[in-house]
Amino acid sequence: MELLNNTLAAKYSERALSRCKILSEISEMEGGILRQYLSKEHKACNLTVSDWMTEAGMTTWQDSVGNQWGRIVSANPNAKRLIIGSHLDTVPNAGAYDGILGVLLAVELAALVTELQIELPFHLDVVGFCDEEGTRFATTLIGSKALAGEFSPDWLALTDVNGVSMEQAMTEFGLTPNDYSSSALKPEELIAYWEAHIEQGPVLESVDQALGVVTAIAGAKRAIISFIGHSGHAGTTPMHLRKDSLAAAAEFIVSIEQLAKNSKNGEVATVGQIEAKPGATNVIPGKTLMSLDIRAQNAPDLDALLSDIRSSVEKIVEERNLAFDWQWTHQAGAVDCDEEIQQLFKSACVANSEDSPFLPSGAGHDAMAIAKVCPIGMLFLRSPKGISHHPSESVIDGDVTKALSVLYTALIKQKNASL
Ligand SMILES: [Zn+2]
The missing domain is CATH 3.30.70.360 (Alpha-Beta Plaits)
Structure with a gap:
């Protein structure tokens, strides 16, 4: 069956939303959300997400730059990797969903694979990126660029507002700074990277749609x-x-x-x-x-x-x-989303009775960096009033349920296509 049962979709997506709230409590600032790269809150967040990954039946690890990973291991000896994720860091005084929701939807997808005993011919890897926003050091997409083999050694000398270098912060976090290159992905092992993310703009709301399929990142x-x-x-x-x-x-x-x-x-x-x-x-x-x-x-x-x-x-x-x-x-430079993945997401939306228009992303995302090593696809969720990077950033509960159902259908279609 390519369609997820409605009761399960509602139950698992509600849990993703309640976990967004739990992570919003792990914050460096009073009365608002802030989680920066290599902070103790980054570490606490990774540990919490790691526990949820374990509960979802995944093996877990943290890579050499601080990205959090979980895997549903495939029994196929030649299994490649399908990576799904987004970022766990935030801007100062952030909302609860930018990045975070994409990671937690992927964790719920993994939990469903375990619950329904689905055998995948590929490893299902979920990643929570460590630094997309670039609020601590003057560079963005640190986690995803490391996966793409584009972590620059010059970054280790960058300092935060308190004069702490990235190298020092990595050491204090428990990482080995010069080991950054071991996070790089091997393109031959990869099938694709998928990311669900809030739109952060008003387009889907203006056409009364819950979801959209991203064509390109501007x-x-x-x-x-x-x-x-x-x-x-x-x-x-x-x-x-x-x-x-x-x-x-x-x-x-x-x-x-x-x-x-x-x-x-x-x-x-x-x-x-x-x-x-x-x-x-x-x-x-x-x-x-x-x-x-x-x-x-x-x-x-x-x-x-x-x-x-x-x-x-x-x-x-x-x-x-x-x-x-x-x-x-x-x-x-602009980055195109893979044509086949766009069609896969579109057909998964249609199977779930969603029109889901195609639209470009005006904001940058981790997927831009990952596009260097494998095909990428992105699914957008409607952002009420287009608000993001703000405490009043929100999502509609039913949209999150639809997003999980669409990701599930896309996963089953990908499984059937890979057999
Ligand atoms: Zn984001």
């Missing part, structure tokens, strides 16, 4: 752009003799918004920070710095929007006779 580029004009007295400098850097930035910001609105495939562009110098009421701003964050589903779309934005800034500075400077601060 590429992102970030830059700091400076406009250089002339400072001058606000009372004595006539309007036609001014070189106002802030007015130029303002014109540019509005043009960025318009260009992104006109883009074809849901590209987005945001100016989230701006600083005018010298920053006085009675002085024309001589220099203005602004941030730019631009995201798209694929490189050509990103480049096309970027090229329009560049043309716009060049036109504005020429007309206003100013100079500008453009510094890149971050560039990550």
